[in-house]
Structure formats: C-alpha cells, structure tokens
Amino acid sequence: MGAGTEFLYRAVDALPDDALRAPSALPGWSRAHVVAHVARSAEGLTRLATWARTGVETPMYASREERAVRIESSAQASAETLRRELITTADELDAALAALDDEAWLAEVRTALGVPVPAAEIPWMRVREVWVHAVDLDVGASVDDLPPEVVDALLDDATATLSEREGCPVALLAPVDREHTWWLGPESGSGSVEVRGEAAAVLGWLVGRTGGEGVDAVGPTGRPVPVPVAPRWL
16 A cells, blocks of 8 residues: 555656646546545545544545546645645545554444444455556556555456446456466356456556557357456446
8 A cells, every 4th residue: 555655756746746737547637636546545545534533424525426536626736735735635544444453353334335344344445446546647657557465456456346247248367477277257157258468458458547558359169259348447
C-alpha cells in the first residue's frame, strides 16, 4: 500500500500544474479528476476504518451522487491543493489503520457498493486504488510497472468480480510468466478459450487498461480465436 502511494505521488509530482488539467486515460476525467478521486477515496476508507474502530456506522459516501459531486468539485481545485490533499488524506488513512486493534480488523463494514467486508479488506482497497489509478493518469506508467504480487492480487480480484457479471465469457487465463492460472466466467472446465500473454498484459486486457496488446487466445482445438471481451471491471 505504501509503495503504491509513493508511486502515485511521484507520477503526480512529475506533472507540470497545467498538465493536471489534461485528459486522463479514463473517459470524461482529467488527471485532476483522478487525483481528486484518489484523495476522496482515502477519506472514504478512513471513514470505514473509523467505523471498524468505534462501531459507529460511517459509510464511505452518503450516496453515489454525493461522491460524484465531491470528486467534480475537488477536481476544480488548484494544483497545489490537489497535491497537498493527495498526501494529507493518505497520512490520515495510515493513522486510522494504525489505530485498529485485532478485534477492529475483523469488524464488518461496507464498501461504496454496499458489499459487506471485514475491515481487514481496507488496505487492499487502497492498494487497488493507488496502483491502478497511477496507470489511469496516462503519464507513462503502465500495468507493466506494477509489482508482480500486485498483478496477481488484481487478477484474483478482477476474475472473481467479473465472473459474477452478466455476459462474462468463460476463459482460462494462463499467463506465460506464471505457473498459476485464473478462471474467468460463471463456470470452468474443458472446452474454454485460453487467454495467454504475460501476466501484466493479461491484467491490462482484463481490467480494460489496454487494448489487449500482448494477449492472444486459443480455442479448445488449440487454434487461434479472437480474444474475448471482458465486462467492465471498476
């Protein structure tokens, strides 16, 4: 989590102020929107940590609408404010997590989508945010820059999430640089498409951060087939 936060800091700090207003890799969002989102997300995760520690329900956001309004408003702030809030909200989250005891880590909270999870999931939610959104800034960082353990954890997360989505294809993800494989889809078994490539390339395709470069697919007979289209992740 700390390494991902530092990675994101460096990417933002390397940008001239006016470059924060340029488009990010996320449709409809500038780089300032991405930075604002990460800062507001840190605040939301801090609320979840506080909920776990105190037992007083404090959701990440009052509503999806309120979340969107806060991100949009924050994205209009000065570059100085955006940079400062990226740091201060991360520090506040660190402090909130450090205050959790063994019992609090097991306390149930809810994600922004209303999914109940133990507080022990909060650090992973932050890991996912900082590494993936560093790529979304579109400043040269890519999924290839993610540590192998983060790539593998994101493959775990994304395959589990996407497999429950309507229309998810059935495929075996078989990165050529891993001994491990991942199943995608509502069921597994023989006769499925096999998606190949280096793990980072497979992840980039799966979570919609690349156009599928470095990934190919074969059918049950071993012949090349079109790479399937995965549902939207996050």
